[in-house]
Amino acid sequence: MKITDTSDLWWKTSVVYCLDVETYLDSNGDGIGDLTGLGSRIDYLADLGVTCLWLMPFYPTADRDDGYDVTDFYGVDPRLGTHGDLVEIVRTARDHGMRVIVDLVVNHTSDKHPWFVAARRSKTSPFRDFYVWRDEPPENNVNAVFPGEESTLWELDEKTGQYYLHSFYSHQPDLNIANPTVRDEIAKTIGFWLQMGISGFRVDAVPFLIEVPEGKEFADPHQYLRDLRQFLRRRSREAVLLGEVNLPYREQTAYFGSGKGEELTLQFDFNGMQAMYLSLARSDPRPLAKALRARPAIATEAQWANFVRNHDELTLDKLTDKERDEVFEAFAPDERQRVFGRGITRRLPPMLGGDPRRVRMVYSLLFSLPGTPVLFYGEEIGMGENPDVAGRLAVRTPMQWSDARNGGFSTAAPSRLAAPLPEGGYSPAHVNASAQLNDEESLLHFIRRLAARYRISPEIGWGEVEILEHDAxxxxxxxxxxxxxRMIALHNFADEPARVTLSLAEEPDGTQLSNLFGPDRFELDDRGRVECELPAYGWAWMRVARPGDGRIG
Structure with missing residues (x-):
């Protein structure tokens, strides 16, 4: 792939870091993280190598879905701070070479949102058509998103005697995307936050956002995504749409659009992530290799976002039932570690038995895969989940800054914290940022080194992947x-050493492989082959150093 003008494509080589302001750092001792606390940690994030902050919802909320039940798309939750505090975050981040993107949660609102409060007053309310109503629910009235927590998709509003659609929780009524006024309101929301200095949006549940409700007319839902992207580009050439589209590859590509950056800018690679966990469960890289080969070609103006863990359950819905059971058995043997019949409520280190070799191999893999790496807060220090917290909230515990009370997150009484901290081996006494900052051999410093090498290896963000055949x-x-x-990465999924012979006969005479994390250089033999040894769960990044190319490393 040829790299051309990169001025507006900053995200091709970015390191994204997702955090929840509420659980990151409390500056005023009320037990809740806030924007002022986050601001005091910008230096830490810059040193980590982060170039893009992704803020989970900070909007006013009824707080029944951890902030995803929004009551005001233009506001800042007063518990977290003010618009002025947010602008200060954006400015400070810019000063440190970081952009800020925010969650765009517009497939639904809270039932406490003024639009819905007005809509349910009467069938003639001007806001009635902001939502989707029926006199009777359809026969297919099963909630597949939250099985076990929500049984239906349609909820009776007793005052007006009609049912409203909710693809998620019953307190989150779906917005009617077929209503042009609703689409205009979403555009105004985007425009507002762009004007505040935001550099883009992580778009929540995109397929649900553009799904046209039965009985509503909207000729081409993807045209709406194209319209949003065009609006975004008019307001800010650098701004991005990072989409949550958990679909098979063949369906997922439609959300990029058919041309050059017509719809979503980036999409999470859910298929690759799930294949990676199957490979880890089997100690066999073939499932992941198969997924990488199946990745569709996309335009230069689009990108895959790679991740190990996100803020939701670790979904395995794209695996077969048998494959999912394999992963469950390996990494979530206790039924309490599973949710919705498809996901795992654990962080990576506990799933891998705390084996530092295996954990580091996975993060090396993350940063070496073509695309943009996305970290979830606490991954850089190897935080674990809190098994005493139910469901997906088990991984949304406060950031562990030190071994002090409450992990240095807050001076409040433990009972007042936004979420309880884990105990045992993954408590702040054993896992915290302060201790790892002072330990050059820690996971934190390892992630720093990966981020730094990724940032000066643009082929990873811009390049095309090839799975290399070999004998290990x-x-x-x-x-x-x-x-x-060109760079080559090797990752050993087994607990035994492996010897790998690579054939690079297509490279010119005099080509060497240069270790990107050490002084070693490997000569190709007269048949263009090179032999490498990897320890158990070992890994290596190597630059293909052709004669006279002058590349670093």
């Missing part, structure tokens, strides 16, 4: 190439 069944060998060069 436990090793994934992949190559990423762009006009600036």
């Amino acid at each position: 069944p436990s090793v994934l060998a992949h190559s990423v190439s762009a006009d600036v060069g």
Whole structure:
């Protein structure tokens, strides 16, 4: 792939870091994280190598779905701060080379949102058509998003005697995307936050956002995504739409659009993530290699976002029932560690038994895969979940800054914290940022080194992937190439050492492989082959150093 003008494509080589302001750092001792607390940690994030902050919802909320039940799309939750505090975050982040993107949660509102409060007053309310209503629910009235928590998709509003649609929780009525006034309101919301200095949006549940309700007319839902992207580009050439689209690849590509950056800018690679966990469960890289080969080609103006963990359950819905059971058995053997019949409510280190070799191999893999790496707060220090917290909230515990009371998150009484901290081996006494900052061999410093190497290896963000054939069944060998060069990564999924012989006969005479994390250089033999050894769960990044290319490393 040829790299051309990169001025507006900053996200091609960005390191994204997702955090919830409410659980990051409390500055005033009320037990709730806030924007002022976040502001005091911008230096920490910059040193980590973060170039894009993704803020989970900070809007006013009824707080029945951890902030995703929004009551005011233009507001800032007063518990977290003010618009002025947010602007200060954006400015300070810019000063440190970071952009800020925010969650765009507009497929539904809270039932406490003024629009819905007005809509349910009467059938003639001007806000009635902001939502989707029926006299009787359809026969297919099963909630597949939250099985076990929500049984239906349609909820009776007793005052007006009609049912309203809620694809998620019953207290989150769906907005009617077929209503042009609703679409205009969403555009105004986007425009407002862009004017505040925001550089883009993580778009929540995109397929649900553009799904046209039965009985409503809207000729081309994807045209709406194209319209949003065009609006975004008019307001800010650098702004992005990072979409949550958990669909098979063949369906997912439609959300990029058919042309150059017509719809979503980036999409999370859910298929690759799930295949990775299957490979980890089997100690066999073939499922992940198969997924990477199946990744569709996309335009230069689009990108895959790679992740190990996000803020929801670790969904495994794209695996077969048998494959999902394999992953469950390996990483969530207790039924309490599973949710909705499809997901795991654990963080990576506990799933891998705390094995630092295996944990580091996974993060090396994350940063070496073609695309943009996305971290969830606390991953950089190896935080665990709190098994005493139900469901997906188990992984949304306060950031562990030190071994002090409440992990340095807050001076409030533990009973007043936004969420309870884990106990045992993953408590702040054992896992915290302060201790790891002072330990050059810690996971935190390891993630720093990965981020730094990723940032000066543009072929990873811009390049095209090739799975390399070799003779070591436990090793994934992949190559990423762009006009600036080529790198090769090796990852051993087994608990035994592996010897890998690579054939690079297509490279010119005099080519070497240069270790990107050490001084070693490997010569190709007269048949263009090179032999590498990896320890158990070992990994390696190597630059293909052609004669006279002058690349770093």
